[in-house]
Amino acid sequence: MNNNKWIGLAALALAMALPFSQPVVATEFADTLDTPALHSDLAAQGPLTGMASAGERLVVVGQRGHILYSDDAGRRWQQAEVPVSSDLVAVHFPSARQGWAVGHDGVVLHSSDAGASWSRQLDGRQVGPRMREYYQALAAAEPQNEAIATLVTEAQRMTEEGADKPFLDVWFRNEQVGYVVGAFNLIFRTDDGGRSWTPWMDRTENPNALNLYGLRAVGDDLFIVGEQGLVLKLDAASGRFKAVVTPYNGSYFGVIGKPGVTLVYGLRGNLYRSPDSGASWNRVDVGLPVSITAATVDPAGRIILLSQAGHVLVSTDDGASFVARPQVQLAPVSAALATRGSLVLAGPRGVRTLPIE
Structure with missing residues (x-):
């Protein structure tokens, strides 16, 4: 509407x-x-x-x-x-x-x-x-x-x-x-x-005109993610965003990563990891039943995921696994940035900071 x-x-x-x-x-x-x-x-x-x-x-x-x-x-x-x-x-x-x-x-x-x-x-x-x-x-x-x-x-x-x-x-x-x-x-x-x-x-290789939710570069690769499992990757030679096949057909909300590893995340806690610029993907089980809505990489190189309910998940192995950060009070998160010593979060209730070790 x-x-x-x-x-x-x-x-x-x-x-x-x-x-x-x-x-x-x-x-x-x-x-x-x-x-x-x-x-x-x-x-x-x-x-x-x-x-x-x-x-x-x-x-x-x-x-x-x-x-x-x-x-x-x-x-x-x-x-x-x-x-x-x-x-x-x-x-x-x-x-x-x-x-x-x-x-x-x-x-x-x-x-x-x-x-x-x-x-x-x-x-x-x-x-x-x-x-x-x-x-x-x-x-x-x-x-x-x-x-x-x-x-x-x-x-x-x-x-x-x-x-x-x-x-x-x-x-x-x-x-x-x-x-x-x-x-x-x-x-x-x-x-x-x-x-x-x-x-x-x-x-774009998107014949059904699906919604495009997220757009980010990982290293030299530029990805777009969207609904119904849509993942597109820019092919510099042709100047086109070509479809990338992943094992999931639900919505992806964003892309995060570091040179050598790409993560796409979205609905109902689904997270997929590629070590080869999108040629292959493996599911990473983060143990969440709710959507992953934000992600960031901190100055130490740790990948951090945030959920729709406010869960904070941290990876120290380039996204191969994640550990939930203990929290007393949860609040929805729409966007996040890691600074030195703190995690700045934005959501329906405004901005707040959390200390990160």
Whole structure:
């Protein structure tokens, strides 16, 4: 359900709750794409979904366009200036100052000052028209290509439906080259730091247009994961994301790893490990019945997994096995980063830190 419909339902509920003798005053609808994020003293305690490091700074993103940054390993947070109030999902910094954030309404934001302020580079109003223009040009050059013709139709549908398709992850190789991925096989690439974006839906082996949930590099390999066991790997020679077969057909939410080992994780505690860049996979039993929703590698090289319920699992053998960290109180985790001496977690209840030994 898109944000506009949520707002409509909330307004209806409010009207029904008011006494019938009291008139209801209509207020003008404010599109989240045209409404800057409001500053709130409670922003660090609200729902937050993505986290990244910008040099020594930490940056988190979440609902209503909230972006916060911390220069003291998560103890104190300041709120950034953000031009939209759309829900944000993910953030990535390829360098200390240049970063990108993505979220609902097809939003792509850029920061050049380590996350203190942001500008909009792309949104859902532009996604459909840009797809249509790009694939119409390809269709004119290849009139017999049925796959391109299908993408023209899809682009037209997205244009008519408007800005309701989310981007769910973002990753940049450097300050110029990056990708954003999202619902229904949405994927765009930039080669100029986000000044222009090119659709790449024709470059994925994803014929059913499955949702793309996660995007990360492990060593020199770039992986995308999604629903129904989808794993894609960029083939540099062809410039295409090719399908990688794994033993699981449920949703994967993310990718983590180190040079020489790749892990994909997701629904109901499923975790698979590849020692050979995705050529083969083995299941790692972590003993969890709940979904794995975040992962990080700490400065010592340990791989750390976090669950939907807040479990913390630590591996000291490059992901071959994991040990649960004892915890007194659990809370859901959406994103995590390991700093020296602490684990910074973000989730529905805001940000918090845990000591790590």
